[in-house]
Amino acid sequence: MTQKNWTPLDRNAIAKRVAKDIPEGWYVNLGIGVPTLVADNVPADREVIFHAENGILGIGPAPEPGKVNPWLINAGKQYITLMKGGSYFHHADSFSMIRGRHLDLCVLGAYEVSASGDLANWARSSTDTAPAVGGAMDLAIGAKRVWVAMQHVTKDGAPRLVESCAYPLTSMACVKRIFTDLAVIDVTPQGFAVREIIDGLSFDELQAMTGAPLIRQDAA
Amino acid sequence: MIDKFSPDIAEALDGIPDAATILLGGFGAVGQANLLIEGVLETGVRNLTIVANNAGYGKVGLARLLKEGRVRKLICSYPRIVGSTIFEELYSSGKLELELVPQGTLAERMRAAGAGIPAFFTPTGANTLLSQGKEMRDYNGLPHVLEQALYGDVALVEAWEADRWGNLTYRDAGRNFNPVCAMAAKLTIAQTQHVRELGALNPEHIVTPGIFVDRVVHIPCGDPVG
Numbered sequence: 097m098t099q100k101n102w103t104p105l106d107r108n109a110i111a112k113r114v115a116k117d118i119p120e121g122w123y124v125n126l127g128i129g130v131p132t133l134v135a136d137n138v139p140a141d142r143e144v145i146f147h148a149e150n151g152i153l154g155i156g157p158a159p160e161p162g163k164v165n166p167w168l169i170n171a172g173k174q175y176i177t178l179m180k181g182g183s184y185f186h187h188a189d190s191f192s193m194i195r196g197r198h199l200d201l202c203v204l205g206a207y208e209v210s211a212s213g214d215l216a217n218w219a220r221s222s223t224d225t226a227p228a229v230g231g232a233m234d235l236a237i238g239a240k241r242v243w244v245a246m247q248h249v250t251k252d253g254a255p256r257l258v259e260s261c262a263y264p265l266t267s268m269a270c271v272k273r274i275f276t277d278l279a280v281i282d283v284t285p286q287g288f289a290v291r292e293i294i295d296g297l298s299f300d301e302l303q304a305m306t307g308a309p310l311i312r313q314d315a316a
Numbered sequence: 317m318i319d320k321f322s323p324d325i326a327e328a329l330d331g332i333p334d335a336a337t338i339l340l341g342g343f344g345a346v347g348q349a350n351l352l353i354e355g356v357l358e359t360g361v362r363n364l365t366i367v368a369n370n371a372g373y374g375k376v377g378l379a380r381l382l383k384e385g386r387v388r389k390l391i392c393s394y395p396r397i398v399g400s401t402i403f404e405e406l407y408s409s410g411k412l413e414l415e416l417v418p419q420g421t422l423a424e425r426m427r428a429a430g431a432g433i434p435a436f437f438t439p440t441g442a443n444t445l446l447s448q449g450k451e452m453r454d455y456n457g458l459p460h461v462l463e464q465a466l467y468g469d470v471a472l473v474e475a476w477e478a479d480r481w482g483n484l485t486y487r488d489a490g491r492n493f494n495p496v497c498a499m500a501a502k503l504t505i506a507q508t509q510h511v512r513e514l515g516a517l518n519p520e521h522i523v524t525p526g527i528f529v530d531r532v533v534h535i536p537c538g539d540p541v542g
Contacts, residue, residue, distance in 0.1 A: 149419060150343040150492045166346075166539040167488035173344040173397065184488060186495040186523070187343075187369075188427040191420030195440060222445055227416050229446065230394040234420030237439045264445050 102296030104277035110245050112137040114203055114275050117243075118144055122200035123153070123193075125235055127217075128172045130245040131203040145181075147199060149231040151190045154182025171231065194231065194238040202239035204232065206246045206271075208261045211308040213271040213283040215242065216263035229266075236267035248276035248305055255307030257281065257288060278302060282313070289313040320482040320532045321511070325355035328505050328533040332470055334361050335388075339426060339468035339501050340368040340378065341494030344397065345540040347486065349474040349507045350377035352533070356472075362386045367426070367466060369419065369493060371395035371403035376541075382406055391466070393419040416446060423496050425466035430499025430528070435464050468501030475524070475532075478508035479515075482529030483522045490540070491523060498528040507535040 105113065111133035118124060118138060125147045126132050136157065138144050146155040149171040156177035159165065164175045193199060206217040218232045236242055249255055257274065273291075274281045279302055280292040289311040293302055303310050322328035329352065332338070338356070342348025348368075356364075357380055364387050371392055372378030379402045381387055390412055395403050406412040417425070418440050428436055437460035441447045451462040473494040476487035484506055486494060498504045511534050 148489075150346075150489050152489060165488065166541075167490050169344060169346055169489055171343075178488075184486075184491055186491050187419075187423040187493045188496045191423050195420050195424070195438065219445070227414075228394040228396040229416055229418050231419040233418040233441045233444065233446065237442075238420070265443065268443055 102294055104248075105294060106277070108133055108137070110275055110277055113280065114243065114245050117273075118201065120144065123147055123198065125149070125194065125199050125202045125239065127202070127204040127232070127235070129205040131205060132172060132174075134203055134245070147190075147193060148176070149187075149190055149194070151185045151187060152176075152178065152182065153185075154179040156182070191231070191234055194234045197238055197240055199235075199239040201241045201243060202235040203243045203245055204235060206244045206256065207263045208256050208258050209244050209271050209274055209283070210258055210261050211283070211287040213269045214261050215244065215266045215271050216261040218266050219264045222264055232266050236270045241272050242270045243273045243275065244271050245275045248278040253305075255305060258307035278305065281310070284311070286311055319480045320526070320529060321480055322531050322533045325351060325533055325535070326358065328352065328531045329355045329359055331503070332356065332359055332361050335363045335365075336361065336469040337365040337367065337467070339466075339471040339497040340366060341471070341473040341492060341497045343369055343489065343492035345373065346488075347474050347490030347492050347494055347540070348377055349472040351535045351537055352472040352505060352507050353377040354380055357381055357384055357386065363388045365389040365391065367391040367422070367468065367497075369393050369422065370397050371400050373397060373399035375402070379403070382412070385411070387412060389413040389415065391415045391417060391422070393417055393422050418446065421463050422466070423493060425463055426468075426493070426496040426500040429465035429467040430496065433465060435462055437462055466500065468497065469503065471497040471501035471504040473498050473504065473506045473524075475506045475508040477510045477512050477517060478506055478529075478532045479512045479517055479526075480532075481514060482506065482526030482532055483517055484508070484524040484526075484529060485517060485521055486523055495524045495528075498524045503531075504529050505531045505533070507533050507537075509536050509538075
């Protein structure tokens with residue numbers, strides 16, 4: 097193995113790259129993990145309205161120490177703040193926003209994404225010892241766009257972008273774009289199309305870490 | 317004069333039978349009627365089916381009910397949260413039946429029950445482990461799952477304010493599942509942090525109208541402790 101001349105993006109850098117693609121005016125739901133970091137990476141002068149499953153539109157930044165409102169948490173059970181113009185509503189209305197295709201975007205984490213856009217992000221096996229689905233299946237089917245933010249490979253180096261998912265599916269053919277620590281990849285009718293690769297990493301090296309064929313595509 | 321207030325928790329909970337299905341509002345620690353839930357423990361009922369987003373945390377509320385072996389079945393979207401150790405022990409040792417439901421389907425099944433809709437088709441969960449054995453139908457070229465309304469014998473909700481007609485408001489993210497639970501049960505019991513005179517609540521701000529509420533008990537238990 098020769099010396100690597102590339103450095104994968106850290107978690108915040110992945111979130112920053114996702115944020116770059118979110119235009120002003122979108123209503124956006126962020127999943128747990130790297131997606132949660134996206135909110136803090138949207139420029140302050142760009143109005144994007146963040147939604148939480150537990151009945152909130154207009155999530156603001158994390159509260160300052162000593163200013164926590166114990167009644168105000170997000171879907172990940174973290175304390176948050178509400179922006180001017182924010183609103184509260186009950187769970188059936190909240191999921192009407194999701195399932196009724198009102199959200200412009202949902203950014204989720206994933207275990208695997210297939211070349212046809214199938215998403216696996218809720219259970220590690222069909223006999224998971226403590227399964228939990230939350231809003232993942234609602235978001236995957238309901239948001240106008242589903243993007244995934246995740247590591248390109250597992251801790252053991254196995255690809256997470258695959259021909260077909262081995263983990264239990266969250267939803268079929270729903271993922272449109274994937275942001276990893278190595279690349280930005282669109283899911284197209286022809287399969288995975290590479291929009292960007294991090295500096296120093298070649299297309300062939302990226303392909304070697306991906307479980308399905310990659311298509312070369314100039315960044316739009 | 318209509319007065320839905322009960323003087324104490326025991327009276328508010330009077331008449332809950334064994335094997336009841338109980339709907340619980342709340343999301344994590346916020347908006348969950350923990351003192352009513354612990355009051356259910358005191359009534360001695362068992363063999364319960366509990367419907368809730370999470371499976372309790374720490375040693376309070378639902379976690380206590382689970383620990384004391386009063387719950388036969390849990391219908392839940394996200395049982396595994398930080399501190400849900402009692403659930404995990406019971407589930408992994410086969411002492412608790414779990415019906416896992418996508419969160420939006422859970423909310424909609426209760427809303428449907430409250431709205432007189434016995435079942436509905438949704439694309440959520442189609443062709444996944446959670447749609448196995450359920451009727452499927454294509455709409456607009458996409459597979460949909462038939463989901464059943466989820467009726468409660470009892471709903472336990474936490475309000476911020478209530479008046480004697482049972483009109484309720486909620487605080488911040490404490491609203492969550494409470495309004496849909498309130499409309500889906502035969503007997504809805506609310507614990508409220510504050511009591512207001514009839515007419516003091518702004519009609520524009522009442523979230524759950526009293527028609528969905530049978531009993532109210534004043535429990536000023538303070539901020540949620542997560």
